[in-house]
Amino acid sequence: MEDIKSSNALIWSDRWRLGALSKAELMNIGFASVIIGMLFVLFHLFGNTVDSVNSSSAFQWMISRWQDKISFGADYSHGYLIPFVSLAVIWYKREDFFAAKKQVCYWGLAVVIGALMMHWMGAKMQQTRISLIALIGLLWGIPFYFYGWQVAKLLIFPCAYLIFCVPLNFLDALAGPLQRVATNMGYTMLTDMGIECERIGTQLLSPYFKLNVEAACSGLRSLLAMTALTAVYAYFTQKTFVKKWLLFLMSIPIAVAGNIGRIISIALVSITTGQEFGAGLHHDWSGYVLFTVAISLMVGFGKLLDLNYRELFGKWKEAYLSRS
Known part of the structure; x- marks a missing residue:
């Protein structure tokens, strides 16, 4: 029972009861609440000027893009x-x-003013994405202004990570190139495995299966999800700035490799169990294959970055010299 009480004490303390807070702290809490409320009003009531959504809320526009099952928004689920x-x-x-x-x-005040101008520009241009990016700038700039660089530096990653919420329509242009890459690599690997296969556009044709790598199967959705996942993994597991960025950038070829593995698995299952099952039930659940491959590659590459190659080389050299 005492262990439970001690663990609860770590989570909650009497220090955080309203009666224990000083007048200055209560004023800070009230002032922060007013700022949060003003941000909500600004972006909920005056955040969206696009006619495609019957709402002036930037949040409603963003959520509607997440729920979109036809266009690029489906990739932001x-x-x-x-x-x-x-x-x-x-x-x-x-x-x-x-x-x-x-x-x-x-300097934080300059960021706040710049973000507000960006929001105004986004509203005038009917580009809600710009307004949402401005909101991210405000969420970082306001603490920067009131608390300084040391706090702002800690907020760089959690605020920048919010960019993965914003549907960026120009990324939809990547679907075509990703389709071609997945088709070409799938065709090469299948033929190298000795499987009779023919490539026509984005189709892989064989006496055993017929696969069409459509835009939805281009790997764009997995690419966006893997970059978001790898960003968090790199932030917590890598020690240096360079290693964090190396692992994050590797999420792009890792996601592509995972999608190619998915295509190969559909082809192999179609050969062994038939086209109906391979292109049907297995196709619908093959996303698990994609993310199993991609996450395994992500963790493996992260482990490679963590290795102390100088120490390993020293041990190898010592072992080699001792044998000679």
């Missing part, structure tokens, strides 16, 4: 999870936030 991941990162780093030196920084 993971958007619901992104804010919770950002909040989890902030909670994980809470001790660093408390320990950070806090002071007013006017």
